[in-house]
Amino acid sequence: MRSTRVATSLFLLVLSACATPRAGGRHIHPPLTGKVWDVAAHRFISWEALEARARAADFVVLGETHDNPDHHLLQARLVRAVASAQRHPSVAFEMLDVEQQPIVDAARRDHPTDPDALAAAVDWAHSGWPAFPMYRPIFAAAMELELPIVAANLSRQRARRVMEAGASAADPAIQARLHREEPLPAARMDALREEMRTSHCGALPETLIDPMVLAQRARNVQLALRLEQADRGDGAILITGAGHARTDRAVPRLVSEDRPQATVLAVGFLEVDPERMAPDDYARAFGAEVLPFDVVVFTPEGATPSTSRAGRSAPLPCRGR
Numbered sequence: 107m108r109s110t111r112v113a114t115s116l117f118l119l120v121l122s123a124c125a126t127p128r129a130g131g132r133h134i135h136p137p138l139t140g141k142v143w144d145v146a147a148h149r150f151i152s153w154e155a156l157e158a159r160a161r162a163a164d165f166v167v168l169g170e171t172h173d174n175p176d177h178h179l180l181q182a183r184l185v186r187a188v189a190s191a192q193r194h195p196s197v198a199f200e201m202l203d204v205e206q207q208p209i210v211d212a213a214r215r216d217h218p219t220d221p222d223a224l225a226a227a228v229d230w231a232h233s234g235w236p237a238f239p240m241y242r243p244i245f246a247a248a249m250e251l252e253l254p255i256v257a258a259n260l261s262r263q264r265a266r267r268v269m270e271a272g273a274s275a276a277d278p279a280i281q282a283r284l285h286r287e288e289p290l291p292a293a294r295m296d297a298l299r300e301e302m303r304t305s306h307c308g309a310l311p312e313t314l315i316d317p318m319v320l321a322q323r324a325r326n327v328q329l330a331l332r333l334e335q336a337d338r339g340d341g342a343i344l345i346t347g348a349g350h351a352r353t354d355r356a357v358p359r360l361v362s363e364d365r366p367q368a369t370v371l372a373v374g375f376l377e378v379d380p381e382r383m384a385p386d387d388y389a390r391a392f393g394a395e396v397l398p399f400d401v402v403v404f405t406p407e408g409a410t411p412s413t414s415r416a417g418r419s420a421p422l423p424c425r426g427r
Contacts, residue, residue: 138404139378145397157187163371164341169351173236174408177375182243190249196336200346201235202257221245258332258335260325269317283327301422330360352398374399377407
């Protein structure tokens with residue numbers, strides 16, 4: 107545990123020191139680690155500037171690579187930053203299915219300050235998500251600050267039914283939101299298909315691609331609806347994979363369309379790749395001309411031993427979508 111805290115402290119020091127560009131725009135080793143990139147302004151900003159933007163936003167979508175501990179520590183830090191502005195935002199989690207909300211509420215009632223009790227109640231250990239200690243800092247922040255915790259995701263069982271039976275298997279609200287986008291532009295459909303191939307390491311049979319795309323779209327809608335519902339006047343934060351945090355076709359876009367007067371901030375936490383020396387180099391990994399986030403935070407790589415470098419040529423393949 108001590109080594110984890112030391113590593114975390116060192117990374118946060120790097121984040122503070124490297125959040126602005128070097129003289130003349132030249133990068134030194136490591137070129138991007140710890141830097142914060144404003145996509146629209148096309149410049150580096152400080153971590154403090156990111157916190158200020160998060161405090162000013164109605165909805166904050168924090169897109170992670172699921173098995174990178176640094177991403178969760180930084181998400182927790184932003185949760186605390188938003189709450190420091192005399193706000194009481196809800197914190198919604200992709201990692202919790204909507205059907206688990208009563209379990210979450212009961213765990214909060216019986217153990218209001220114990221993240222581990224909540225993890226046990228939802229059987230996190232058998233959920234398929236990375237080990238709970240990675241996510242614990244976010245839950246601890248929400249509990250300490252007495253923020254509502256919202257189960258936001260489509261369950262695997264419901265997603266499977268959508269894959270097998272189509273959109274008619276989804277809840278009426280999800281069906282209606284999907285229908286509003288039909289017919290989906292061909293370019294977006296092709297991009298979604300490619301995302302499914304890449305995020306599953308090219309292992310999906312082609313016959314499953316379109317059903318998987320529909321399930322992914324249904325998840326995006328579910329997450330967006332829950333995020334909107336979670337707003338009780340002080341906004342809401344979503345903890346999710348980077349694929350769901352895309353501004354071009356995922357949760358931020360849907361929320362912006364549903365709430366045009368609201369401010370939505372999408373933050374992507376991306377692992378530095380030594381073969382990509384500039385922020386714009388990462389856009390191609392997402393099949394985009396520009397990075398599909400409002401702000402990007404570059405972090406050290408957090409690969410698990412079972413994840414090969416060859417399978418990780420893009421920032422997020424096979425994990426964290």
